[in-house]
Amino acid sequence: MPFLLLKDLPRYECLLEGAKEFPELDPSACVAYLNLLRTGDEVYGVIERYLSEHHISQGRFSVLMLLWRTSQMRCGGGEQTAENQGPRTPAELADAAGVTRATMTGLVDTLERDGLVRREPDPNDRRMMSVELTPEGVTFIKQMLPGHFRLMAELMEPLTEDERKTLVGLLNKILRHAPNCGQTPASSTLSN
């Protein structure tokens, strides 16, 4: 899963040099940005390697996890309404996964091809399909999840609990601000 990040991050001195020509260049912001993406890329790649050894991609795995959560919610007892049953139609899955319905069609296609999910027509609305884990899919996800969680734990092992909290706090500062970025000033750059 490459970002086409430059494999060797630019050294800080190079960024200082660049700042001479581009006053908009803030070296420490660049360093933070590139390190954030690079680290994300790297950890994502580690998980992806684990999954690909078992012939599944991150995307397909996420669909299985969403469906598994849905099936767990059904087994959890209590009041079940449409809102808290978890995603099960292609549109709901796409929304939860942050991709388009068209993309979800393809993902469910290959999962169905491999026998991990099945599609059923919705009895109440003829436009809709319902996607469910097959028994094989349940077995597969249950086998994969321990290793997946173990790998996540291993990736974060270098950080103490306090450091993790610090990291999450800083990330959330960025995350909350990100949607506001680039709304007006950057769009007018080309009117130089």
Added chain:
Amino acid sequence: MPFLLLKDLPRYECLLEGAKEFPELDPSACVAYLNLLRTGDEVYGVIERYLSEHHISQGRFSVLMLLWRTSQMRCGGGEQTAENQGPRTPAELADAAGVTRATMTGLVDTLERDGLVRREPDPNDRRMMSVELTPEGVTFIKQMLPGHFRLMAELMEPLTEDERKTLVGLLNKILRHAPNCGQTPASSTLSN
């Protein structure tokens, strides 16, 4: 640029609940991992929106930046050897960008199609092409870079200089450890 991350990150209580069934699940590690990816995803998306408004993808933009850096190195004077000229063949570009040669072929194809780069045969090695920015490509990258840097600065604006240093330090701890992850124990999970 979706990771197929779950759009709504699981709440900490859900992770605690999950830890009952999966002893391998470390809740704070999960939170840190998911927040890292989610934030990276979000900031990447902001830059991507800026670029797509100008009809270019992150990948193609990175190729242009690599080539621009190469051309700058040539103009920098001093001793020029093959090693410090910067990437210019498809293989060198692919290596620097962290993608395969096959992928780079496609990227250069569309950049050439749009008149931003040109391919020249290498005079010394008949297997090789040399990829260079066209004047149009130079103009384009120069127009784009100020806005690109401004956006990076804007994204990191919520953090102070100290916080940025802290973030980078924590990220580097993870980054250095990541290549060691998943080497032996996770592979044996399926022998449960």
Added chain:
DNA sequence: GGCTGATAGTTAGGTAGCTAACCATAATTG
């Protein structure tokens, strides 16, 4: 009931990533 607008899932076409294979060329070995 008929019409209009909205929704769901899929298809088509494009880009971007991969692997494997291919052909041409260069380098190495005996």
Added chain:
DNA sequence: CAATTATGGTTAGCTACCTAACTATCAGCC
């Protein structure tokens, strides 16, 4: 020198993502 190995760039086929368009169905309105 001939054979073998290595390298470079591209192609083919696959998956994953997008947008736009399509068909079928549903919902709302008059």
